[in-house]
Ligand SMILES: CC(C)(COP(=O)(O)OP(=O)(O)OC[C@H]1O[C@@H](n2cnc3c(N)ncnc32)[C@H](O)[C@@H]1O)[C@@H](O)C(=O)NCCC(=O)NCCS
């Protein structure tokens with residue numbers, strides 16, 4: 001039987017990966033859309049080829065080498081380019097996730113999809129769990145983790161969707177504005193409620 005699919009989503013630097021790490025430590029299977037995309041961005045792989053062949057992101061390619069930071073700079077300052085990149089990559093990411101799920105022998109699988117709500121291509125899930133943190137906390141964590149300034153961190157956060165709509169469409173909302181220990185406690189409560197522990 002195919003596993004129950006629980007999507008973990010949330011805005012940038014809200015703590016999705018941190019929550020997924022806690023789940024992995026507890027023994028659950030987690031698939032990350034960012035990791036799947038990273039593999040698909042290797043030279044010769046589907047998303048690398050799609051982006052290169054589109055001719056729309058030539059500034060990110062220098063001879064054969066590919067600069068992800070340059071690509072990120074382009075898409076976070078140009079909404080048309082962002083849309084184009086999404087059209088080139090999202091179907092491939094979701095197809096690869098489904099391929100990986102089909103090979104699993106698990107009752108439940110967690111899939112971290114940062115852009116779950118924004119994607120035009122839809123992923124069908126049994127539940128959606130959202131991770132949020134208050135704006136200032138999110139901004140500070142993003143600046144520290146990625147070593148970027150406040151203005152760029154803000155533009156990354158603001159290129160994403162409305163939080164309220166995301167909350168309304170999620171089965172569970174985790175508040176990760178305080179400690180990781182508190183996040184772990186919230187997670188244990190939810191897993192018990194859902195009979196997953
Ligand atoms: C722009 C790229 C090259 C930057 O790569 P990098 O390794 O530096 O970052 P990484 O992939 O780990 O993404 C980090 C975070 O940036 C945000 N982000 C990435 N892509 C996008 C996007 N298209 N729109 C909005 N936010 C995005 C997400 O919150 C994501 O979790 C890469 O993110 C990319 O190819 N993005 C397009 C594919 C995509 O949409 N990926 C997200 C899968 S849900």
Ligand SMILES: Nc1ncnc2c1ncn2[C@@H]1O[C@H](COP(=O)(O)OP(=O)(O)OP(=O)(O)O)[C@@H](O)[C@H]1O
Pocket residue numbers: 010011012013014015016017018019034114141142145176177178179180181183
């Ligand atoms: N409760 C917490 N207390 C302190 N630091 C935290 C907490 N949760 C996450 N962090 C830190 O904040 C940063 C962002 O967290 P994380 O990488 O889990 O977010 P994310 O939502 O997966 O980000 P992205 O959207 O970029 O993939 C990381 O450096 C992480 O170590």
